[in-house]
Amino acid sequence: MDMELTIQQVAAKTELSVHTLRYYERIGLMEPISRATNGHRSYHLKDLEWIVLLKRLRTTGMPIAQMQRFASMMRLGDAGISQRRALLEEHEADLLGQVKELQETLALLKDKIAYYKAWEAGQVQR
Template sequence: MEEELTIQEVAARTGLSVHTLRYYERIGLLSAVSRATSGHRRYTADDLTWITFLQCLRATGMSIQQMLAFAELRRQGDPGVPGRLAFLEAHQQQLLEHMRELEGYLAVIEKKIQRYRIILADEKKDTTPGQVPTSPHFSLTTQRKEESVPFYGTH
């Protein structure tokens, strides 16, 4: 007989709250979970695999509405495979676009970090105890607005 897990065990394994698991079942993301004679939910390994996949979809920005649409395609079985494939390919493209966008943001942040390290290194070289730094970089953050990147500001 296949191992069955309680809702608390599934919550512990997935990191989802018991409330979230019940919510997912109530709205139809999880098909009717089997019940023990006591009425307590019993989750199978297949349920756990599906829940883990739902977490992946959610963590990658998929809305609950989109997840519900995908779950409906899944319930269709083999006839729903072309729709599921198209759905995931579209989601994959959105993720790739978002990753490229994030890489651009990361490059801007890396440039700022590099710039601030240079400023700090120059200040250490140009400062003796009791003196105010005289480095030409010292005033960059307040005077050289023309180097600022739109949206990210100068600081």
């Protein structure tokens, strides 16, 4: 059985604002959301799963334009799989570069912290 959720319920579950959900639909990141008999948006499980993916992509710093390209590729169905894979591999490579840079920065910070602790303990002379 497919669940039906209101926009407020989806906002609460995804921690995105109602405004953001409407914006994502308006700019084509999402297919048009079905409407209940009262005209209100009626989200389904597939919509929620897609929103969670969009949120994860956004969290990793993927630009909206790239997310829109990915959404367009999704609309191609199986014909878009190779393009989607390539786009995600490119994004993965970018993320791995960011992780490496963060690890290097973290190592530098740890060295500085260790130095300052040693200095405070009188183990380092000026």
